[in-house]
């Protein structure tokens with residue numbers, strides 16, 4: 001039932017529905033090496049894109065575009081851009097360079113779908129409700145779209161890996177993005193049969209999940 005203002009009852013989810021939402025959140029993983037080569041069917045991909053498009057956005061500006069990268073040669077060049085940036089990144093961790101170099105940090109060539117989610121910084125015009133004093137809110141909105149897609153993909157049994165190890169101008173050039181469009185997320189997407197139980201970076205000893213209780217603050221930043 002919907003009333004004249006377009007309001008509908010905010011019904012509680014059933015226990016099973018609630019559990020499913022939390023399960024998707026808890027079991028979502030960043031996928032690099034587990035992609036199967038079989039294609040993602042177009043209807044499923046469409047549901048994932050719809051989930052992304054259902055995201056909140058500042059002033060309802062919906063600043064995203066979804067660039068599907070299908071061309072094999074282009075993917076090869078994108079992988080080259082990753083490899084070059086990754087070699088540079090490895091040098092930033094001199095004490096852990098061997099461990100860094102052993103990590104697989106992308107699935108560009110293995111994943112059947114590559115998707116770049118961009119943010120058009122001009123979407124919605126010069127003045128967007130909610131963005132007046134914080135221009136970055138369009139980027140935050142686009143990150144919300146990425147997370148929606150990532151969670152929906154988990155529920156579909158599809159893995160998603162976010163690759164950010166690019167020099168931004170490389171990706172911009174390869175995808176012919178105009179200056180006002182930011183490549184927020186380069187995603188590798190495909191079916192997976194196995195997922196890590198915890199973040200792969202944790203399993204491999206790179207980093208660990210922080211205890212939630214250490215991150216909850218009251219009223220203000222604690223005095224040091």
Ligand SMILES: Cc1cc2c(cc1C)N(C[C@H](O)[C@H](O)[C@H](O)COP(=O)(O)O)c1[nH]c(=O)[nH]c(=O)c1N2
Pocket residue numbers: 028029030031032104105106161162163164165198199200201
């Ligand atoms: C903005 C941003 C950028 C990146 C990532 C994530 C996000 C949010 N992550 C994935 C990241 O390593 C991963 O989310 C964490 O390690 C936690 O693991 P789970 O996502 O819980 O599996 C990521 N992973 C990777 O292998 N290569 C990458 O370039 C990136 N870049």
